[in-house]
Amino acid sequence: MTSTDHDLFELSPDGPAGIHRTMADRVTVEIHRLIIMGDLEPGSALPIRDLADRFGTSSMPVREALRRLGGLGLVEITPHRGARVAETSVEDLEDTYRVRLLLEPLAVAAAAESVDDAHLDRAADALARHNAAIDAGDLDRARTAHTEFHFLLYQGAASRWLQRAIEPVWQNSDRYRFAASGREKDRSRAEHTEILEACRAHDATAAEAAMRRHLEGARDRIRAAMLARRG
Incomplete structure (x- = not known):
């Protein structure tokens, strides 16, 4: 498969052989998987600090991951209120x-x-x-x-x-x-x-x-x- 954006989500967190994954990539993969598989339900809050602790990283990769997932419509980000999993309908x-x-x-x-x-x-x-x-x-x-x-x-x-x-x-x-x-x-x-x-x-x-x-x-x-x- 080619190195397209969808590889980031659909292949393993380590990616194809020879392709380096940043921490933001890895966090994006995992949050995406949790949303798709229903472990993070629609409407669930996504506290940055809690997610950073969960994945053993700083807040910056989590912020970047949520921004990427927001661009796909999977996460809703509201200024001063934080992020949550987008509702389904x-x-x-x-x-x-x-x-x-x-x-x-x-x-x-x-x-x-x-x-x-x-x-x-x-x-x-x-x-x-x-x-x-x-x-x-x-x-x-x-x-x-x-x-x-x-x-x-x-x-x-x-x-x-x-x-x-x-x-x-x-x-x-x-x-x-x-x-x-x-x-x-x-x-x-x-x-x-x-x-x-x-x-x-x-x-x-x-x-x-x-x-x-x-x-x-x-x-x-x-x-x-x-x-x-x-x-």
Whole structure:
């Protein structure tokens, strides 16, 4: 994978071999993981001093980490009141997926036109690891492999700006995705396979349609899970 911003969140805290992580990077990775996995719930306060003690660092890396996560919409920072985990809502879910539906089908369609088999083999390996982690109940590893699978496809579009546009809405949708991780697991697997095979066939129209169905299905499953919890 290339050294893009999403590597900071989706790979291990130590990063890929040969890439140095600053303390701010490491703290960002860990706070991000805690938010995505639900250990830091929506609305939770994020006291800088407490987080610094938790991670064994000074306040500066924590401030930088919260600033970065604020830029992704995962953290809300209010002057003189501090930071807290951003709230979730059905409205925000739908808005997030509205943007994803504009960008990600476009990315896989572009990838399908030119991506090579070696690149798709790497995506297939990531998908296999995602499925195995889901079966094992390891949602943290499943999340990482799921992101790797998708972004390997998006990298195949050979558009740095398109990938950059996808990253922030992807990060926000990650807060919602595993709320529905146990719902229709087989359907999600079939959708992923359909996208991958359309790319292998270099069928841009089929890849775009498959990605659109996948995103719409994920949005609907997550929305149903959120409404069920409310009810």
